[in-house]
Amino acid sequence: MRTELVVVGAGPAGLAAALAADARGVRVTVVDAADGPGGQFYRQPAAELNARRPQALHHQWRTWERLRDGLAASGVRLLTGHHVWTVTGGPDSFTVHALLGPGQDEPATVHADAVLLATGSHEHVLPFPGWTLPGVVTAGGAQAMLKGGLVVPGRVAVVAGTGPLLLPVATGLAAAGTRVSALVESAGPRQV
Ligand SMILES: Cc1cc2nc3c(=O)[nH]c(=O)nc-3n(C[C@H](O)[C@H](O)[C@H](O)COP(=O)(O)OP(=O)(O)OC[C@H]3O[C@@H](n4cnc5c(N)ncnc54)[C@H](O)[C@@H]3O)c2cc1C
Numbered sequence: 001m002r003t004e005l006v007v008v009g010a011g012p013a014g015l016a017a018a019l020a021a022d023a024r025g026v027r028v029t030v031v032d033a034a035d036g037p038g039g040q041f042y043r044q045p046a047a048e049l050n051a052r053r054p055q056a057l058h059h060q061w062r063t064w065e066r067l068r069d070g071l072a073a074s075g076v077r078l079l080t081g082h083h084v085w086t087v088t089g090g091p092d093s094f095t096v097h098a099l100l101g102p103g104q105d106e107p108a109t110v111h112a113d114a115v116l117l118a119t120g121s122h123e124h125v126l127p128f129p130g131w132t133l134p135g136v137v138t139a140g141g142a143q144a145m146l147k148g149g150l151v152v153p154g155r156v157a158v159v160a161g162t163g164p165l166l167l168p169v170a171t172g173l174a175a176a177g178t179r180v181s182a183l184v185e186s187a188g189p190r191q192v
Contacts, residue, residue: 003110003111004112004113005027005028005113005116006096006114008084008117010039011037011038014030014039014116015071019074028075029076031082032082033084036080042064043147057147081100081102084097084098085097085098085099087115093112097109122140123141139159139169140169153178155177157178157179157181162191166183
């Protein structure tokens with residue numbers, strides 16, 4: 001398969017880049033390891049759950065609608081379930097190597113003139129005493145359970161750590177019915 005631009009990552013950054021390039025006449029293929037577009041920010045509930053109001057779990061939903069509808073109306077090709085493990089070639093021609101599906105056992109390649117990496121961020125977890133106990137999950141994990149599976153990790157929660165992710169996680173859990181008994185930020189107010 002050959003295209004002009006491969007964008008790795010179908011989160012908000014990758015989708016915005018893909019749509020901008022598509023609007024300028026570039027042939028774009030977006031590849032993502034997940035089952036659908038959205039990334040961390042706009043992680044969507046599994047289709048089988050038939051969520052009636054997925055927007056209740058999100059902020060800036062209009063941006064997502066613009067990206068989602070823009071993608072559907074564009075010429076951008078989206079390849080989901082593609083785990084990219086390396087990119088070879090360059091500087092004028094690249095091969096993006098991916099492994100398909102949950103088992104990641106079937107190889108696939110996409111050839112392109114250019115590659116844009118929009119693979120996002122990941123949570124950094126520092127071990128602490130008790131972090132492997134049942135009921136202890138990372139903030140991002142709790143949010144992924146909620147957005148992707150429509151479940152909360154418990155009826156009462158303490159949300160602790162550092163950084164702005166704690167705020168949408170705490171409000172998301174509260175909106176879903178969990179009593180958030182404390183939001184504990186380890187950084188000082190100026191650092192936040
Ligand atoms: C767990 C978690 C939860 C977050 N929740 C929020 C939130 O609620 N609100 C907020 O403002 N910010 C949140 N953030 C911060 C978040 O990273 C950004 O707001 C936003 O998602 C960044 O967009 P992005 O498109 O750069 O990356 P992402 O949204 O992270 O999208 C990156 C995409 O790249 C794909 N990808 C990564 N590596 C590969 C690979 N090797 N092969 C194929 N595909 C790959 C991923 O599947 C993903 O779909 C969260 C971050 C994390 C880690």
